[in-house]
Amino acid sequence: MRKKELIDLVVERSAIKKKDAKPVVEAMLAVLGEALADNRELNLLPMGKFKVVNEKDLGNGKMMRVKVRQVTPSDKPETAGADTDESDV
Numbered sequence: 380m381r382k383k384e385l386i387d388l389v390v391e392r393s394a395i396k397k398k399d400a401k402p403v404v405e406a407m408l409a410v411l412g413e414a415l416a417d418n419r420e421l422n423l424l425p426m427g428k429f430k431v432v433n434e435k436d437l438g439n440g441k442m443m444r445v446k447v448r449q450v451t452p453s454d455k456p457e458t459a460g461a462d463t464d465e466s467d468v
Contacts, residue, residue: 382408415443425452 382404390400414421421429427449435442 415445416441424450 386397386401386404389395389404390397393400411421415429415431418431418434420431423429427447430446432444432446434444
């Protein structure tokens, strides 16, 4: 997916004008790129959790290997007490 396609899909799903969506999408991509460059872990659900595994400096930039984990959405709503075991009650 290229940036143009991403902007078009954001416009389609959000019902905002392209001229309003474009700077927001570009700023978001810049922030995400900077976070990855700083080896920060990203936890952006529903997109997933991103972690830089290793990187290599090249002449014109960096090569990064990134691990991505996506959680399969469940049909059941999450409950506040999901961490408790019912047998302890």
